[in-house]
Amino acid sequence: MDIKKDEKKYIMQTYRRNNVVFVRGKGQYLWDAAGNKYLDFFAGISVCNAGHCNPAVVAAAQKQMGALMHTSNLYYTGPQVTLARELITRSMPGKVFFSNSGAEANECAIKLARKWGEFTGKYEIITFKNSFHGRTIATLSATGQEKFHAHFKPLLAGFKHAVLNSIDSVNQCISAKTAAILIEPIQGEGGVAAADVRFLKDLRVLCDKKRILLMFDEIQTGMGRTGNLFAWQTFRVRPDVFTLAKSLAGGLPIGATVVAAPYADTFVYGDHGSTFGGNPVSCAASLALLKFLTPSLLKRVKATGAYFIEQLGELKKRQSCIREVRGRGLMVGIELDFPGRDVVQFCQDNGVIINCTQDTVLRFLPPLVVTTADVDKVIDTVEGALVWAQSKK
Numbered sequence: 148m149d150i151k152k153d154e155k156k157y158i159m160q161t162y163r164r165n166n167v168v169f170v171r172g173k174g175q176y177l178w179d180a181a182g183n184k185y186l187d188f189f190a191g192i193s194v195c196n197a198g199h200c201n202p203a204v205v206a207a208a209q210k211q212m213g214a215l216m217h218t219s220n221l222y223y224t225g226p227q228v229t230l231a232r233e234l235i236t237r238s239m240p241g242k243v244f245f246s247n248s249g250a251e252a253n254e255c256a257i258k259l260a261r262k263w264g265e266f267t268g269k270y271e272i273i274t275f276k277n278s279f280h281g282r283t284i285a286t287l288s289a290t291g292q293e294k295f296h297a298h299f300k301p302l303l304a305g306f307k308h309a310v311l312n313s314i315d316s317v318n319q320c321i322s323a324k325t326a327a328i329l330i331e332p333i334q335g336e337g338g339v340a341a342a343d344v345r346f347l348k349d350l351r352v353l354c355d356k357k358r359i360l361l362m363f364d365e366i367q368t369g370m371g372r373t374g375n376l377f378a379w380q381t382f383r384v385r386p387d388v389f390t391l392a393k394s395l396a397g398g399l400p401i402g403a404t405v406v407a408a409p410y411a412d413t414f415v416y417g418d419h420g421s422t423f424g425g426n427p428v429s430c431a432a433s434l435a436l437l438k439f440l441t442p443s444l445l446k447r448v449k450a451t452g453a454y455f456i457e458q459l460g461e462l463k464k465r466q467s468c469i470r471e472v473r474g475r476g477l478m479v480g481i482e483l484d485f486p487g488r489d490v491v492q493f494c495q496d497n498g499v500i501i502n503c504t505q506d507t508v509l510r511f512l513p514p515l516v517v518t519t520a521d522v523d524k525v526i527d528t529v530e531g532a533l534v535w536a537q538s539k540k
């Protein structure tokens with residue numbers, strides 16, 4: 148079978164795929180069909196935070212698959228309840244709703260905000276320009292990027308997009324109908340753009356004053372990415388609702404909407420549901436992931452991330468095409484003064500997987516197990532790519 152040819156023939160062409168077929172992964176490494184080894188600094192868009200095929204995650208999923216794979220949510224299952232308890236224990240008093248993806252986790256948060264606001268006539272949700280919240284119609288409407296909206300109008304009513312880090316802009320969007328503010332603590336797809344701590348704290352105060360729900364989309368920033376289990380713990384601003392997906396089950400599909408106690412009983416029987424959400428296999432894998440993300444690993448994420456950002460700062464001094472280096476923990480980006488697509492290809496050709504978003508931002512989301520030696524290799528390869536890309540300009 149010619150995978151690339153058949154992909155064109157049989158799969159709807161919505162993805163511009165990189166020219167490689169991966170067949171195996173272990174830790175921070177991937178292998179292609181020809182046996183070439185790659186150092187992965189993208190982790191499947193921040194999914195394989197515990198490394199590819201993490202042995203503890205694989206063992207937990209396999210064990211659960213041999214016992215019980217699916218029942219639906221019409222029945223009780225142990226792993227789902229245990230996972231909810233563990234997430235709540237590690238975050239804040241409240242309750243969880245499980246789904247299968249990031250978009251679904253945000254969809255649940257949007258529905259929850261609408262139901263919560265129903266009695267006071269509130270349904271509007273403020274999100275931010277350049278944000279990314281998913282591809283369903285509601286989460287697309289929440290997403291603050293026109294390029295994703297084109298062709299799918301009319302979008303869902305009730306979303307306003309404020310400017311990130313501008314409390315004035317948020318104030319201008321607020322009305323008597325505002326039910327919630329939904330924000331990524333660090334915009335991922337939007338170019339690794341962090342919210343200022345001060346801004347998040349101001350949002351917290353504003354939301355308390357105006358009785359608005361503060362909801363964090365932690366789908367990319369969660370599960371240790373910034374050096375704490377959740378980015379709101381790094382920024383020290385507590386949301387009323389936060390959403391998780393991507394790495395939550397260490398590589399299997401899952402989504403979760405975590406809701407603080409005062410709002411946790413907003414939904415009642417029949418208000419929301421999912422056939423697969425919180426299925427035993429994903430939940431068992433997730434419990435193994437949580438065990439793997441020990442305080443010492445998270446401490447290492449902070450240290451390796453700081454080293455990475457420092458080395459990129461040095462690289463910026465040598466390569467003037469780098470406009471800015473930004474990030475927190477192991478969520479890192481560099482903004483170039485030219486499109487980065489060829490740089491990504493050069494790195495791939497030289498055994499390093501990275502990503503480019505917003506045309507000019509190189510994005511690095513490695514598995515959290517990477518070492519400073521891995522960082523050095525990536526810095527070398529990216530520098531080679533930048534020099535090469537400049538030379539052909």
Ligand SMILES: Cc1ncc(COP(=O)(O)O)c(C=O)c1O
Nearest residue numbers: 248249250279280281335366367
């Ligand atoms: C911040 C954020 N929210 C939501 C999503 C959507 O998640 P999914 O693709 O699992 O629906 C993503 C995916 O990249 C994301 O980065």
